[in-house]
Amino acid sequence: NAGVTQTPKFQVLKTGQSMTLQCAQDMNHEYMSWYRQDPGMGLRLIHYSVGAGITDQGEVPNGYNVSRSTTEDFPLRLLSAAPSQTSVYFCASSYSRPGRGYGYTFGSGTRLTVV
Amino acid sequence: AQKVTQAQTEISVVEKEDVTLDCVYETRDTTYYLFWYKQPPSGELVFLIRRNSFDEQNEISGRYSWNFQKSTSSFNFTITASQVVDSAVYFCALSEASGGSNYKLTFGKGTLLTVNP
Numbered sequence: 756n757a758g759v760t761q762t763p764k765f766q767v768l769k770t771g772q773s774m775t776l777q778c779a780q781d782m783n784h785e786y787m788s789w790y791r792q793d794p795g796m797g798l799r800l801i802h803y804s805v806g807a808g809i810t811d812q813g814e815v816p817n818g819y820n821v822s823r824s825t826t827e828d829f830p831l832r833l834l835s836a837a838p839s840q841t842s843v844y845f846c847a848s849s850y851s852r853p854g855r856g857y858g859y860t861f862g863s864g865t866r867l868t869v870v
Numbered sequence: 871a872q873k874v875t876q877a878q879t880e881i882s883v884v885e886k887e888d889v890t891l892d893c894v895y896e897t898r899d900t901t902y903y904l905f906w907y908k909q910p911p912s913g914e915l916v917f918l919i920r921r922n923s924f925d926e927q928n929e930i931s932g933r934y935s936w937n938f939q940k941s942t943s944s945f946n947f948t949i950t951a952s953q954v955v956d957s958a959v960y961f962c963a964l965s966e967a968s969g970g971s972n973y974k975l976t977f978g979k980g981t982l983l984t985v986n987p
Contacts, residue, residue: 786973788974790977795879795979796979797961797977797978797979797980798961798977799977800974800975803973803974805973811973813974843913845915847915852972852973853903853965853972853973853974853975854903854965854966854967854968854971854972854973855967855972856903856920856922856965856967858903858905858917858920858975859915859917859975860917861907861914861915863913863914864913864914864915
């Protein structure tokens with residue numbers, strides 16, 4: 756099993772460009788989420804999804820869009836990249852909501868730099 | 871609101887020393903879950919343990935042990951006889967079962983552990 760696959764691993768964008776970070780899982784997990792990791796800030800939730808067709812905002816959603824058309828895929832779109840979006844992005848999935856006691860399986864991360 | 875505090879930003883030890891990583895949490899929920907994750911220098915996040923709020927038994931897995939104390943809202947992680955391969959950032963996390971917060975894990979800011987040979 757591949758688990759959670761994120762692409763690309765590294766990306767450099769110019770301010771104002773848009774792009775999509777891809778995330779796919781093959782574990783038939785109901786729940787998927789995107790976090791960003793910044794130095795000294797830990798991991799902060801951007802968006803999450805509790806099933807195909809259902810998404811919602813996390814703590815830091817501004818500047819990002821998501822959709823969940825299939826159980827497997829949960830792409831994160833940066834609409835107009837800004838230097839403040841320079842970060843490491845992690846996709847995570849779990850069998851069900853974390854509040855039911857399910858921990859995350861994480862992807863390997865995408866290191867994004869916006870210049 | 872749920873909150874996780876890892877007061878130790880960085881810890882440096884010499885190999886074979888024991889080290890304890892502190893985690894203090896805040897929640898109003900009576901049912902909740904606590905987690906520890908490890909992030910080695912390669913960057914991936916690896917699940918270590920989950921504990922629910924009704925199980926205060928300590929857990930031991932090899933050189934790793936966890937001490938959960940509801941009375942002090944703490945879930946501390948001890949590595950016995952540390953090794954260089956234990957060098958990593960360690961995250962403590964919390965999820966609540968009820969209310970509007972059951973959709974997420976809330977992470978502490980992490981503790982960078984460096985084990986020197």
